Amino acid sequence: MSRRSGRDPSHHVVVVGIGFGGLEVTHRLGRADANGGLRITAIDRSNHHLFQPLLYQAATASLAPSEIAWPIRSLLRDYGNVTTLLGDVVGVDRERNAVLLADGDAIPFDTLILATGAGHAYFGHDEWEAYAPGLKTLDDATGIRGKILTAFEKAERTADEAEREALLTFAVIGGGPTGVEVAGMIAELAHETLRPDFRDFDTRKARVILIEAGPRILSGFREDLSTYARTALVNRSVEVMLGEPVSNCTADGVQVGDRFIPARTIVWAAGVSASPAAQWLDAPADRAGRVQVQPDLTVPDRPNIFVIGDTATLAMPDGTPVPGIAPAAKQEGRYVAEVIEARLRGQPAPGPFRYKDSGSLATIGKRAAVVDFRRFSFTGWFAWWLWGIVHIYFLIGLRHRLKVILSWLWIYFTGQRSARLITKADATRGGKPG
The missing domain is CATH 3.50.50.100 (FAD/NAD(P)-binding domain)
Known part of the structure; x- marks a missing residue:
């Protein structure tokens, strides 16, 4: 089954994963769409955005889970061009430009942003x-x-x-x-x-x-x-x-x-292991499974697909990778929104992504x-x-x-x-x- 909104033929951006990076890029694009030329579909397997830096406080009884998580729909409800979907993405059809869901549904896209995060890595001992x-x-x-x-x-x-x-x-x-x-x-x-x-x-x-x-x-x-x-x-x-x-x-x-x-x-x-995004895209990856992205955070030979956050790896000028932390993911989300806005306006894209270490x-x-x-x-x-x-x-x-x-x-x-x-x-x- 394939889904596509019948509202208009505008450019369709699909964001998979509403963590720090995914939420940032969705907010930015939602606010930037003044002329109605952009549709955004935000997909996450959970119905909430999680403030991960304080997750350990929920694990040690300092904070209640409700104090560090927010319903995604409520965070995005003010943007009329954003549709929120609860779904488990299991692949990407690169030929049809569609995101594949576990229930058999397919969401077509013009631009795709994968911000699917990371899981646990047990160094070959998953047991x-x-x-x-x-x-x-x-x-x-x-x-x-x-x-x-x-x-x-x-x-x-x-x-x-x-x-x-x-x-x-x-x-x-x-x-x-x-x-x-x-x-x-x-x-x-x-x-x-x-x-x-x-x-x-x-x-x-x-x-x-x-x-x-x-x-x-x-x-x-x-x-x-x-x-x-x-x-x-x-x-x-x-x-x-x-x-x-x-x-x-x-x-x-x-x-x-x-x-x-x-x-x-x-x-x-x-240790952490990236989501299977690199496998979905058949893209080059590092040992942790992170997609090795271009300086503009796109996948090699796929300029309409961006990968950000813990799912991606990119070397800084000193050769060390951009760290997998919330501020980096937010900066990447902000940068990708700027690139997409520039493309849609026919303007030159900003220079390569540069992480600002705070x-x-x-x-x-x-x-x-x-x-x-x-x-x-x-x-x-x-x-x-x-x-x-x-x-x-x-x-x-x-x-x-x-x-x-x-x-x-x-x-x-x-x-x-x-x-x-x-x-x-x-x-x-x-x-x-x-």
């Missing part, structure tokens, strides 16, 4: 995913939250000390920003939030282990900031293991070198963060407040900003988290209390 879930979606976050909280519930009920120790051991694999943030938040959850709630054991005995195969955590930051982050984690009773990769993950724990660590909760933050931020826990603005860097409580201000600024809508501010202030002054819920589905994913 580990069953025991070490990653963190990319709201379902991932609520599943991990349920698993963490269920571990404490099980620990309260068991009389077996070895089993309790395994239940209270949380292994976080990967020392990038996500891994550091998750490890720090689990430690705070155990040492502050949950301590008054349990009677048969001391939650402060929980063991949080951050495992990084490289020589240091936060390898994308300056070495002094990496050292600060490690010290801050250790001061929060997080064990940081460096220089040894994980060789196996099971329901019982993780194997690191010649050591087996019994751990009933494992969180994977070690810096990096990561939080270790309450009152501790690292901020690297290249020329300036900060650590400690000031960095933590700065980190919070930056993230609140990028949230969508005054109501969400206020809710997140209030949640953070409540945690800051009381140490309590209000999102400590285990739903039936989450308990099933994380293991029901036994």
Whole structure:
């Protein structure tokens, strides 16, 4: 079945994936279409746009999922030339210029923008995913939250000390920003939030282990900031293991070198793999599956197909790839909108895409963060407040900003988290209390 709007024969842009890049380009094109010569179809497999930088806070019971996600239809409803579709894209027919959906539908396009993001990469061991879930979606976050909280519930009920120790051991694999943030938040959850709630054991005995195969955590930051982050984690009773990769993950724990660590909760933050967009397009890709795009973010020999965000790779002037972070995706979305507008107006396209690095931020826990603005860097409580201000600024809508501010202030002054819920589905994913 093929779909095409019968409203008019105007240029049809299809945007697949409404993450940071996809939302940015859709907003820009929606606002730019003053003469009605542009139709846009926005397709996503979820009905919500997710603020991924704070997803780990939903996984560790600091924020509710509704505070970091917004219905896509409500975000795009003010643009009369934008049609929003809930659908799972499974391919691209390059000959017919059509996007193929899992239900057999086909959406024709004049210009296509793929912003389909990335998933988890287990380095050839996809079987580990069953025991070490990653963190990319709201379902991932609520599943991990349920698993963490269920571990404490099980620990309260068991009389077996070895089993309790395994239940209270949380292994976080990967020392990038996500891994550091998750490890720090689990430690705070155990040492502050949950301590008054349990009677048969001391939650402060929980063991949080951050495992990084490289020589240091936060390898994308300056070495002094990496050292600060490690010290801050250790001061929060997080064990940081460096220089040894994980060789196996099971329901019982993780194997690191010649050591087996019994751990009933494992969180994977070690790697990502791009969506199958390169396969759909039969386009060149890097080892992670990202499409190797042209300087104008188009696919080689396909000037009407753009790929942006985590789905694409493009080298900066110094040879390093554009990072797979939200600011880069937004800049790419803004640039692609400018290219399309110029084409439709018959004007010269802007020059090659140039990423403007605005810096990096990561939080270790309450009152501790690292901020690297290249020329300036900060650590400690000031960095933590700065980190919070930056993230609140990028949230969508005054109501969400206020809710997140209030949640953070409540945690800051009381140490309590209000999102400590285990739903039936989450308990099933994380293991029901036994």
